[in-house]
Amino acid sequence: MIEPYTAVGLIPTFWGIRRREDIARNLEHLESLTHAAYWLSNLDIPVRLIAIPEGALQGFNDEVLDADHADFAKTCAIDIPGPETDRLGELARKWGVYIMAQAKARREDWPDRFFNVGFVIDPDGAVILKHYKLSALLPCERSVSPHDVFDWWVAKYGRTLQAFWPVVDTAIGRLGIMMAMEGSYPENGRGLALNGAEVVYRASLPAPFTENDFFEITNRARALENNFYVVAPNIGGYHLFPDSETPVDAGGGQSMIVDYRGTLVGKQRDTNGSTFVAGPINIEALRHHRQSSQVTNWTKDIRTELAQIIYEQPIYPKNLYADKIPGKHADYKRDVIERQVRLMQERGVWKAPSKG
Numbered sequence: 001m002i003e004p005y006t007a008v009g010l011i012p013t014f015w016g017i018r019r020r021e022d023i024a025r026n027l028e029h030l031e032s033l034t035h036a037a038y039w040l041s042n043l044d045i046p047v048r049l050i051a052i053p054e055g056a057l058q059g060f061n062d063e064v065l066d067a068d069h070a071d072f073a074k075t076c077a078i079d080i081p082g083p084e085t086d087r088l089g090e091l092a093r094k095w096g097v098y099i100m101a102q103a104k105a106r107r108e109d110w111p112d113r114f115f116n117v118g119f120v121i122d123p124d125g126a127v128i129l130k131h132y133k134l135s136a137l138l139p140c141e142r143s144v145s146p147h148d149v150f151d152w153w154v155a156k157y158g159r160t161l162q163a164f165w166p167v168v169d170t171a172i173g174r175l176g177i178m179m180a181m182e183g184s185y186p187e188n189g190r191g192l193a194l195n196g197a198e199v200v201y202r203a204s205l206p207a208p209f210t211e212n213d214f215f216e217i218t219n220r221a222r223a224l225e226n227n228f229y230v231v232a233p234n235i236g237g238y239h240l241f242p243d244s245e246t247p248v249d250a251g252g253g254q255s256m257i258v259d260y261r262g263t264l265v266g267k268q269r270d271t272n273g274s275t276f277v278a279g280p281i282n283i284e285a286l287r288h289h290r291q292s293s294q295v296t297n298w299t300k301d302i303r304t305e306l307a308q309i310i311y312e313q314p315i316y317p318k319n320l321y322a323d324k325i326p327g328k329h330a331d332y333k334r335d336v337i338e339r340q341v342r343l344m345q346e347r348g349v350w351k352a353p354s355k356g
Contacts, residue, residue, distance in 0.1 A: 002173060002283040005048035008041050009203070009233025009277040010034065011255050011268060012052070015242045016059030019075050022242045023057050027087050029274070030056060037276035038095050045280060048172045050092075052101035053203035053233045053255075054118075054179050057084060060250075062104060062114075063140045064240065069326045070112040077106045077114035081127045089125025096123050098172060100201040100231070102179060104143055109156075112325055116143035118177035118201060120168055129168040131177035135185050137206075139333065142326035150318040165191030173198040173283040176228075180205055183218045183232075186225070193226035193299050198260075198286055202232040207252030210234060215254050216264075224262030225298050227290055229281055232256050236271045260286045261296070313347075316340065 012033050014026050030052060041047050062072045078084050080103065092099045099121040104114050116133035132146050146153040146164060157163035165188065167176040176197035182188040183202045192200055202222070205215045215232070223230040233255045237247025249271050257266035257279030266279025290297045320336070327335075344350040 002171070004045055004280055004282045004284075005172060006041050006045050006278055007049040007051065007199070007229070007231050007257055007266070007281050008037050008047055009051040009231055009255055009257065009266075009268075010037055010053065010056070011233050011236045011271060011275045011277065012056050013237040013239070013247055013274045014056050014059055014235065015239040015244070016061040016064070017076055018061070018242060020078060023078070023084055025242065026057050026059075027084065030088075031091060033274050033276065034091055034095065037278070038097070041276070041278040044278070047095070047097060047278075049098045049100070049199070049231070049281065050095070051201050051203060051231045051233050052088075052099065053235050054102040054116075055204055055235050055238070056101070057103045059238065059240070061240065062142065063137065066140070066329050069114070069142050072104070073106055073112055073114040077104045080105045080117055080119055080130060085119065085121065085127055086125070089121050089127075092121045092123050093125045098122055098170060098175070100175065100177065102203070109152075110144070110149070113144045113321065115145075116141070116179065118179050120170075120175050120177070122170065128170070129166055129175065129177070131166055131179075133179050133182060134164060134188060135182045137181045139337065140329055141181075142332070144321050144326065147316070147318055148321040148326075150322075152322060161191055161195040165195050165197075167192060167195045167197045169196075173281070173286075175199050175201070177201045178222070178230075179203065183222055183230075184214070186222070189222035189226045189228075190299075190302075193228060194302075197226075197228050198283055199229045199231060199281060202230050204233070204235045204251055205254075206235075206250050210252035210254040216256065219256060219258050220262040220264070223258040223260060224296075227260040227286065227297055227299065229260060229286070230256075230258040232258065233268075233277055234271070236274050257281075260289060315343070 105117040118131040120129040176192040235251040255268040255277040268277035
């Protein structure tokens with residue numbers, strides 16, 4: 001039996017990095033914030049899971065500054081596991097918790113590219129799951145998706161749920177990752193649910209989307225339709241450079257924890273400095289609901305043969321970066337976004353607006 005426990009989502013101030021060594025400052029702050037968040041939250045039911053939002057280690061300078069992809073891979077992306085995850089592993093051991101976090105990371109197979117990787121660390125300090133982000137903030141985020149090297153990825157890992165939506169079975173439930181914009185696409189939640197996920201990490205999302213309810217709507221929808229928990233801390237104040245004095249609230253708050261019925265069980269609307277969000281996780285109640293409900297355990301009713309018809313025609317191009325390095329924002333807008341809009345209109349899926 002898994003007893004109820006508290007999940008904590010950190011909402012840190014962080015500094016964008018110019019080089020890998022700058023991550024140390026963010027790690028030091030996360031250690032301090034974890035101490036406060038764990039101590040206070042543990043006064044309720046015990047804390048067993050801590051989630052660190054996307055961007056907390058490195059910032060988003062590769063996106064904001066339209067950085068050269070290969071240069072960022074060389075100077076700022078990390079290895080997982082590596083020194084940075086080792087330090088988070090020490091934090092996991094100290095507090096006896098699982099940690100879910102994110103970083104832009106390299107891999108030996110693609111030395112001039114970097115991927116956006118969510119990962120889970122167990123209480124012994126070991127990395128036990130890595131998820132490679134499938135759906136980025138496409139107008140500006142140039143991290144490579146497994147879909148961008150799809151044929152290579154399938155040849156290496158197989159064409160399975162675990163290859164693209166991995167889940168790890170742990171002492172606190174089955175954990176999966178659905179970062180940021182991934183949660184805006186229902187397929188990513190479904191992939192995790194059908195692979196058995198019970199607690200899903202979903203962080204972070206920037207303003208203005210958070211301020212216009214996109215974050216909350218999609219968090220609650222993914223949790224409800226898949227009957228899993230969503231742990232969704234957002235970022236705090238963003239110092240664009242290591243020496244920036246004044247942070248920008250680029251996230252817009254709205255951190256939350258959502259239960260398997262789509263109900264908010266933890267919320268922190270503000271980002272005034274560094275803070276955290278906390279809420280209860282009850283895995284046994286989730287499993288009872290999945291077994292006992294006649295209606296709202298939705299996944300038992302998926303008509304897969306019909307769903308396959310929806311996805312028969314390819315839309316977003318696969319293997320986009322199998323033979324080239326991701327380019328600049330303007331290149332992507334011209335070569336991909338505008339082409340995709342034309343595709344939808346030419347197929348008759350979308351109708352073009354009137355011209356006047």
